[in-house]
Amino acid sequence: MSITLFDAFRVATSFEKWALIVVLVVAVLGLLYAAFLTRQVLREPKGTDKMQKISNAIRTGGNAYLKRQFKTIFLVLVALAILVFFSGWLGNIKSEYDNPTWLIGLGRAFGFVMGAGFSALVGYLGMNMAMAANVRVSQASRTSFTKALQIGYRAGTITGMLTDGLGLLGGTIIFLLFFKDSPLILLGFGFGGTLLALFMRVGGGIYTKAADVGADLVGKVEKGIPEDDPRNAAVIADQVGDNVGDCAGMAADIFESYEVTIVSAMILGLLISKVTGDLYWIIFPLLVRAAGVFSSIISTYSVKANREGESAMKAIHRGYILAACISILSFLLFAWLYCHDLRFFWATSVGVILAVAIQFLTDYYTAPEKGPVQEIAKATKTGPATTILSGIASGYESSVMSVIVIALSILASAIIWQGTPGEYQLLYIFYGIALCGIGQLTLTGNNIAMDSFGPIVDNANGIGEMCGLEAKSRQTLADLDAVGNTTKAVTKGIAIASAVLAAVALFASFYEEYHLPKIDLIQWKVFVAFLIGGAIPMLFSSMAIRAVGRAAYEIVNEVRWQFNNIKGLWEGTAEPDYSKVVAISTSAAQKELLTPALMAIISPIVIGLLLGLEALAGFLAGVILVGQLLAVFMSNAGGAWDNGKKVIEDGLYGGKGSESHKAGVVGDTVGDPMKDTAGPALNPLIKVINLVAVIFASVLALPDITRETFRERDLNAVSVIIAVVGILVIAVAFWYSRKQSAYGREESTEEQAPAKK
Amino acid sequence: MSITLFDAFRVATSFEKWALIVVLVVAVLGLLYAAFLTRQVLREPKGTDKMQKISNAIRTGGNAYLKRQFKTIFLVLVALAILVFFSGWLGNIKSEYDNPTWLIGLGRAFGFVMGAGFSALVGYLGMNMAMAANVRVSQASRTSFTKALQIGYRAGTITGMLTDGLGLLGGTIIFLLFFKDSPLILLGFGFGGTLLALFMRVGGGIYTKAADVGADLVGKVEKGIPEDDPRNAAVIADQVGDNVGDCAGMAADIFESYEVTIVSAMILGLLISKVTGDLYWIIFPLLVRAAGVFSSIISTYSVKANREGESAMKAIHRGYILAACISILSFLLFAWLYCHDLRFFWATSVGVILAVAIQFLTDYYTAPEKGPVQEIAKATKTGPATTILSGIASGYESSVMSVIVIALSILASAIIWQGTPGEYQLLYIFYGIALCGIGQLTLTGNNIAMDSFGPIVDNANGIGEMCGLEAKSRQTLADLDAVGNTTKAVTKGIAIASAVLAAVALFASFYEEYHLPKIDLIQWKVFVAFLIGGAIPMLFSSMAIRAVGRAAYEIVNEVRWQFNNIKGLWEGTAEPDYSKVVAISTSAAQKELLTPALMAIISPIVIGLLLGLEALAGFLAGVILVGQLLAVFMSNAGGAWDNGKKVIEDGLYGGKGSESHKAGVVGDTVGDPMKDTAGPALNPLIKVINLVAVIFASVLALPDITRETFRERDLNAVSVIIAVVGILVIAVAFWYSRKQSAYGREESTEEQAPAKK
DSSP states (O other): OOOOOOOHHHHSOHHHHHHHHHHHHHHHHHHHHHHHHHHHHHTSOOOOHHHHHHHHHHHHHHHHHHHHHHHHHHHHHHHHHHHHHHHHHHSOOOOTTOOOHHHHHHHHHHHHHHHHHHHHHHHHHHHHHHHHHHHHHHHHHTTOHHHHHHHHHHHHHHHHHHHHHHHHHHHHHHHHHHGGGHHHHHHHHHHHHHHHHHHHHHHHHHHHHHHHHHHHIIIIIIIOOOTTOTTSTTHHHHHHHIIIIIIIIHHHHHHHHHHHHHHHHHHHHHHHHHHHOOSHHHHHHHHHHHHHHHHHHHHHHHOOOSSTTOOHHHHHHHHHHHHHHHHHHHHHHIIIIISOOHHHHHHHHHHHHHHHHHHHHHHHHHOTTSHHHHHHHHHGGGOHHHHHHHHHHHHHHHHHHHHHHHHHHHHHHHHHHOOSOSTTHHHHHHHHHHHHHHHHTTTHHHHHHHHHHHHHHHHHHHHHHHHTOOHHHHHHHHHHHHHHHHHHHHHHHHHHHHHHHHHHHHHHHHHHHTTOSOOBTTSHHHHHHHHHHHHHHHHHHHHHHHHHHHHHHHHHHHHHHHHHHSTTTTTTSSOOOHHHHHHHHHHHHHHHHHHHHHHHHHHHHHHHHHHOHHHHHHHHHHHHHHHHHHHHHHHHHHHHHHHHHHHHHTTGGGOTTSHHHHHHHHHHHHHHHIIIIIHHHHHHHHHHHHHHHHHHHHHHTHHHHTTTTSOHHHHHHHHHHHHHHHHHHHHHHHHHHHHSOSSSOSOOOSSSOOSOO | OOOOOOOHHHHSOHHHHHHHHHHHHHHHHHHHHHHHHHHHHHTSOOOOHHHHHHHHHHHHHHHHHHHHHHHHHHHHHHHHHHHHHHHHHHSOOOOTTOOOHHHHHHHHHHHHHHHHHHHHHHHHHHHHHHHHHHHHHHHHHTTOHHHHHHHHHHHHHHHHHHHHHHHHHHHHHHHHHHGGGHHHHHHHHHHHHHHHHHHHHHHHHHHHHHHHHHHHIIIIIIIOOOTTOTTSTTHHHHHHHIIIIIIIIHHHHHHHHHHHHHHHHHHHHHHHHHHHOOSHHHHHHHHHHHHHHHHHHHHHHHOOOSSTTOOHHHHHHHHHHHHHHHHHHHHHHIIIIIIOOTHHHHHHHHHHHHHHHHHHHHHHHHOTTSHHHHHHHHHGGGOHHHHHHHHHHHHHHHHHHHHHHHHHHHHHHHHHHOOSOSTTHHHHHHHHHHHHHHHHTTTHHHHHHHHHHHHHHHHHHHHHHHHTOOHHHHHHHHHHHHHHHHHHHHHHHHHHHHHHHHHHHHHHHHHHHTTOSOOBTTSHHHHHHHHHHHHHHHHHHHHHHHHHHHHHHHHHHHHHHHHHHSTTTTTTSSOOOHHHHHHHHHHHHHHHHHHHHHHHHHHHHHHHHHHOHHHHHHHHHHHHHHHHHHHHHHHHHHHHHHHHHHHHHTTGGGOTTSHHHHHHHHHHHHHHHIIIIIHHHHHHHHHHHHHHHHHHHHHHTHHHHTTTTSOHHHHHHHHHHHHHHHHHHHHHHHHHHHHSOSSSOSOOOSSSOOSOO
């Protein structure tokens, strides 16, 4: 029994050795750049005492939430890390170097912990950066538009760089350490990141929307006070929500997308390199990603509005185009000079084209000036019902267009890579699809910078409102806020498109890993599993929407109670107890998180145990298809409703306070949990389910693989028992979460405060 | 060249000969029973002159619509009949008797025309019966609850008996005529019925909801006048809509489900009988269906409320249970004494259990007293947004439960039929699934009777309102109307569940027909087609929802114009021009019908030509999965919103006129096009796409099959050209229909009447 590590360096050419070192250096450079930006941002002035006080309250709430969140999932993570460690013994994991199973198990568990840790770190640091930046953006807006834009964007860039740097670093380290064994370890790395992202997305999404909806229902609807009115006990929770949902949740989610695309490309690349003997199949994606990090550093630093008043979007776009040009050039150079194979260039370029196409589609279906949003705005003239119908119709349509674009990019990848038929044709095609995902997420640094920008400016705007800043400064913040809304929607679209590509690549590695002869839909087991797989994202969405409803109701009750019982609150002489609402949101989000997460982890195992591996693959296909369709539908419909309302607030069809505006607000509220909780959470959901299938399928495969050595009947009995226990766990969790109906659970109305506290 | 017909009688045992004759006799008996009931219903008094006048207006509108509808689709049908005729030459159709290709083509075209004709006939007669019965129910309600119930239910039963009788007759005749060649002909029969049902469902659905929404938007929302107020020019169109949508559309749709399940069972049965030599594989489904017809006759005739005031639902339920008992007994007897194989009994019983389970689920998710509707009603307290979210969440959940039940019934069928592995194992399993569909729709007669009952009583209620009938009579009608709402939702649920089973069986016959070795999802072509297939039902739903919006807008403009320009209308001294609105609805529905229908027919052909047969199968799987999920979601969410509003109108949370009620009305309006246009039309859509695939796949298979005799390149070029033309046709139709945005297309507002007329 010998242990072989760091074997990659033995095989690599000297160019490749240097290339790997450069990749590592660039990854570290990205992290250093993040540190550099952090210092820059923190140096900016923090504004008045009142602004700092509010900012501190938000920061306290955000960190309290994350602490609670990490505590809740810590046990789940430990349990899973142990399972991941043991997955080496149960299944058909085999080291290429005859390394001992415990080493592989340990490596995989280490990868899992690293993935989860990196994901958590990106979320934690990203959120804290955003919470430090918001007040500074508010302050800067009082003097300079350029300065405010720069601080917001740079704070967002920090999260982007952390994502890039840590994702690249993790993948490269695992590759260097384990080389031919690294697919086994990379799966753990991907699983850890994805799982954490699922928790952060669902928890953060429930938190942010429950606080938002709760604050609006009492404030705007019942009491008729404006948004962000300091008498509303839920306003701080609402601000905190923007951070835990749109910053922490989003950052963990995009990190996960970035990480899983690289994991799947490396796994497939390694499988090919076993056949061809060339290392560039793995090193190319790493190099391309490094080039992406490099171009993000240059381009994000270049973003500043050249003169006061230049459109913020223009400056950001300029940075994006610069980054895209550098990246595409690097694809060409690496493909031509290093791989001597232009297919690498074409495949990654298809990814970039896909990113651009998705961006175009998202923009068309959610931007205020385009047809669909204008149509929604017009529909508000005939009331909320037509508003909703118009949004559903255009949301469905956007989802269809997006799935067709994704299908075409898979088609393009397949045409580029299909070559001549043969044993390895499929492997090449899937590698091509994975490269497409690599290309699509090359500019993650820029995308996150654009996206994080949204909640930072939103918060800055809220702080401005609560502190009553000057009109000019408020206008600056409102302009920046509008830009943030569009960039947010675009990033969500790209993340979801990447989910399908990454899931297809994982699906392929699943297929290759277990040497399935086929995934034959005509087999009834496969078809049955396929139907059930399609149901999962719908059930998940239903749970997420209900969870927001339930949590919002708890908040509504609390805010009502405070209005009724705190003397002088309405008159403005007393302060509400903000922290109480923050605490309620925090615990509600944690409580609601577990059922959907359990379902994601347990359902593939149940299907695999009961119906076998081929059926499990059918299950995954159903999850991917319906997950993609629902995610885009909910995100884009929600974004369009949001902007439909904004268009009216800007003066169309009677402006604020008109009947049209009321209908627009209904659309926006319906869209809220769809676009910020259920929709984006489907992205990590799809991948968690795929990764659980790949990692634990080794266990599921037992009855087939070891049929000759074990007694078949015993194994089947064990399978059935585990599966039944799994179904029971899901059912009980589901029953428990449904026990109290989502709306109006407590009979308290505006007049009757609940008898608590 | 010899022609062989009526070969079945040569092979059949004498018992089987008698059985076939009995089946024919029972089918005719069903039709005679319909005729008998028609005479009975028509004998009832028609009420006052005013009632008759309204009833005549509805009848004129309904028939004008159907005339126009049949005219529009006549050309499409003729063109398709010719294509169907030629499908024999182009593909791999081969007569078992060496009958000439023209005979098979002719037979198939004859089957197609018969299917379309029967479907149209059921729709036409069913609607006319309903329109004759509504006024008679109104009149009867003035004296007797029992009488009113009986007339309504018997009129509904007529449609049920027509469906049963014609479906059984068509299938049996084709079998007797062509015997071993009958699968080829049955496909044409199925295609004709399904295609017509698609047209009737979509056209009727758009008509009914456009008129409903249009009438409400001007009447209830703008003018504040009650529903069915005679001053509203759209009220007659609204009443007509109930008939063309819920009677004609529904009847054609259920006929199609009934027909396609029998077609798929007979095709698979014939394939097995080729292997085993036994005829009972085909005759069993026919016998079972005949028993179903027989038990429907007995049980529907027995439905009467035993004493005044007994719940109507109870009487109907008693009839249903009686029919179920007779049917299950017949399954057992035939399986045991004739087939000597109890699997037949189990398989059809699984179908009955499935029907009961779906009924239970639909009831749970849409009945006023159950949790989900109560939850929606509670959610109205916090406004329309929470009302919508609550409905979406419970609609999603209901869809998940329903797909799981369907998956379990496929699982059960497979377990019953899998036997020992071998060449024909799959065939048996699919036959089992088809039998499950047979069992599930055994009680179609009763289901349709229950379902048609809905719109008849709805109309009777409307006539009652417009003529100001006595309070007691109005109460009777309102009670009956509420029953109608539940039965309608249940029938929709059963039709959709049968769609999946029938589609799976068609999918299987497609697979068997073309001897595909597998449908392997890991092949990129299959996966790409699968993704696109999933998008189709979503695009179709988006189109249908938008179409209703556009058509409703035309109606709104017309009604506004009449209010502004007809002197004395508001004061009640002049009458509105009802017929103008009827004409607008009619032409709008026709215009909107074509794009989705074209997409359904062309899309499978395009996919088959470009990506091949295996990919086409993947495409079908995507269509089935997403079609099922969306159909149940939209139907049940819509039904729940409708009843949520009703619960409030009955006095909960403030009753009519309260804020809760307004929110409930928003939910109901959102649900309208979902539950009555898009949702139910997905049922025929799924099957049209499947049947186009099966029938024209013979053409698509050309490039593969004749590769050795034709020049491959030429054929591929032809394929690509046809496919591109197909895509262009869909794109142009789509562009044309989208050219004018759905809402607010014309800038006319309440104040500015359009400058037309």
